[in-house]
Amino acid sequence: MTMSSSRHASIRAESESPASQASSVLSTLNSDGSRRWMKPRPSDGRFVRARRAVAWLLIVVFTVIPYIKVGGAPLLLLDIPTRRFTVFGVTFLPYDTLLLALLMLSIFVTVFLVTSMLGRVWCGWGCPQTVYMEFVFRPIERFFDGVPGRAKRGSFVGSGGATFLKFVAYFLVACFLAHTFLAYFVGVERLLQWVTQSPLKHPTGFFVMALTTALMLFDFGFFREQVCLVACPYGRFQSVMFDRRSLIVTYDPKRGEPRGKGRKGDLSLNVLRGDCVDCGLCVATCPTGIDIRNGLQMECVHCAQCIDACDAVMTKLGKPRGLIRYGSQAQLAGEHPRVLRPRVVIYSSILAVLVTALVTLLVNRTAANVLVLRARGAPFVAVSETETGNNVRVKVTNRTTRTAEYSVSISGPEGAHLRADESAMVVDPVQSKELSVMLVVPNAAFERGRAEVTVTISGPDGFDERVPFRMVGPGSMHAAAKHDEHDEHVKEHSDDDH
Ligand code: SF4
Numbered sequence: 113m114t115m116s117s118s119r120h121a122s123i124r125a126e127s128e129s130p131a132s133q134a135s136s137v138l139s140t141l142n143s144d145g146s147r148r149w150m151k152p153r154p155s156d157g158r159f160v161r162a163r164r165a166v167a168w169l170l171i172v173v174f175t176v177i178p179y180i181k182v183g184g185a186p187l188l189l190l191d192i193p194t195r196r197f198t199v200f201g202v203t204f205l206p207y208d209t210l211l212l213a214l215l216m217l218s219i220f221v222t223v224f225l226v227t228s229m230l231g232r233v234w235c236g237w238g239c240p241q242t243v244y245m246e247f248v249f250r251p252i253e254r255f256f257d258g259v260p261g262r263a264k265r266g267s268f269v270g271s272g273g274a275t276f277l278k279f280v281a282y283f284l285v286a287c288f289l290a291h292t293f294l295a296y297f298v299g300v301e302r303l304l305q306w307v308t309q310s311p312l313k314h315p316t317g318f319f320v321m322a323l324t325t326a327l328m329l330f331d332f333g334f335f336r337e338q339v340c341l342v343a344c345p346y347g348r349f350q351s352v353m354f355d356r357r358s359l360i361v362t363y364d365p366k367r368g369e370p371r372g373k374g375r376k377g378d379l380s381l382n383v384l385r386g387d388c389v390d391c392g393l394c395v396a397t398c399p400t401g402i403d404i405r406n407g408l409q410m411e412c413v414h415c416a417q418c419i420d421a422c423d424a425v426m427t428k429l430g431k432p433r434g435l436i437r438y439g440s441q442a443q444l445a446g447e448h449p450r451v452l453r454p455r456v457v458i459y460s461s462i463l464a465v466l467v468t469a470l471v472t473l474l475v476n477r478t479a480a481n482v483l484v485l486r487a488r489g490a491p492f493v494a495v496s497e498t499e500t501g502n503n504v505r506v507k508v509t510n511r512t513t514r515t516a517e518y519s520v521s522i523s524g525p526e527g528a529h530l531r532a533d534e535s536a537m538v539v540d541p542v543q544s545k546e547l548s549v550m551l552v553v554p555n556a557a558f559e560r561g562r563a564e565v566t567v568t569i570s571g572p573d574g575f576d577e578r579v580p581f582r583m584v585g586p587g588s589m590h591a592a593a594k595h596d597e598h599d600e601h602v603k604e605h606s607d608d609d610h
């Protein structure tokens with residue numbers, strides 16, 4: 113590789129820092145404790161091109177998800193005020209604690225499994241922090257401030273006016289992202305309605321959007337890589353998820369050391385040197401400012417930029433690529449790669465159990481949740497000299513994405529019937545409604561003050577839920593009635609029951 117001494121000096125200036133000193137606490141701190149601003153040199157190569165393609169695919173997916181419907185329901189909607197979460201068109205209600213817990217556990221175990229096999233592939237390729245920082249905000253910064261390691265284009269680049277425009281561009285992108293983010297919580301229809309109205313009509317939504325915009329500006333304009341280094345818990349967790357065979361970005365010291373620049377004509381010395389010419393490009397391109405040649409470090413987000421930088425150097429030197437590469441500590445030590453390891457088997461087994469339970473519960477979910485609750489007040493009333501009634505509330509939650517009508521009927525002892533103004537109700541999609549009815553049976557049906565009946569709730573598509581209910585009536589002890597007040601005959605047709 114031909115490289116002028118001045119260029120060498122500039123690269124070294126960027127790469128040499130307190131970060132490379134053994135005494136450094138954090139790669140982004142100067143020795144006096146001040147912030148060391150990262151201005152990573154861009155590296156072109158196969159990994160950055162692949163990451164750019166993945167990043168833009170993810171950005172498009174993140175932007176369009178709120179607009180996508182599955183069977184009339186949003187693909188993803190996190191309605192926090194009503195505690196209804198729609199995932200892939202399936203709405204989870206507050207009753208669905210077990211389903212939500214299984215879903216969250218499955219996600220966590222998937223992260224464990226993927227990390228144990230592929231290292232921090234999420235950090236380097238899929239995390240929104242990396243995706244937006246490296247492929248949206250960093251290119252904007254380079255456009256207005258100039259590209260590190262390259263000559264500035266014109267006098268405007270890097271000027272005060274350019275800095276102002278850079279922050280205007282940051283603001284516009286952050287504002288757009290905040291609106292997209294808000295759409296995940298309020299739905300795209302409501303968001304589109306809000307943006308055409310005065311903020312005073314929806315102050316909470318406007319406040320959330322403004323706060324999110326401000327947080328994004330703070331993050332991508334100022335905090336940046338500090339999120340990965342000091343704020344993100346995943347970076348801290350990785351050490352317990354890794355083993356020697358996890359895929360990581362590694363430097364091959366056997367091939368690279370002893371590092372150093374060869375001298376022209378000094379063949380004996382050059383033969384002894386490793387392939388690393390100590391150019392510092394792998395450090396200069398690192399967005400977290402570390403030197404991968406020091407081994408696996410918590411700050412490494414496995415973005416592979418150092419691989420591209422080093423591959424370019426090796427290509428120029430006419431040496432094989434891969435001095436820095438994806439690999440594992442075991443591979444570097446000459447051990448055979450092994451995919452099936454105890455932790456991979458354990459994580460996979462746990463994940464299989466969780467997913468099986470989740471799918472089983474989802475498949476067996478009923479189209480509605482039904483509750484039959486004893487109404488407040490007197491436990492029973494004399495309807496006539498020969499009949500006794502119990503007031504109950506029938507609550508139906510329509511889980512489907514269509515408006516549905518549900519009717520209530522009673523069966524049991526001969527003469528059992530309903531007394532109500534209405535025995536049917538129309539329930540909107542993913543909404544709940546209550547109907548008050550009186551269950552009436554002949555006095556003769558009561559044995560020791562109790563009569564067993566069945567309340568049936570019927571709906572569309574053959575929905576038919578039969579709920580046993582114990583009525584109280586003449587002959588019941590007052591105490592028994594009291595007891596039964598607490599013994600609400602509730603049947604929750606949730607997935608838990610299946
Ligand atoms: S590892 Fe590669 S990029 Fe890094 S200093 Fe050595 S030769 Fe340069």
Ligand code: SF4
Binds near residue numbers: 411
């Ligand atoms: S060491 Fe390499 S892979 Fe790790 S963060 Fe720096 S550039 Fe990315």
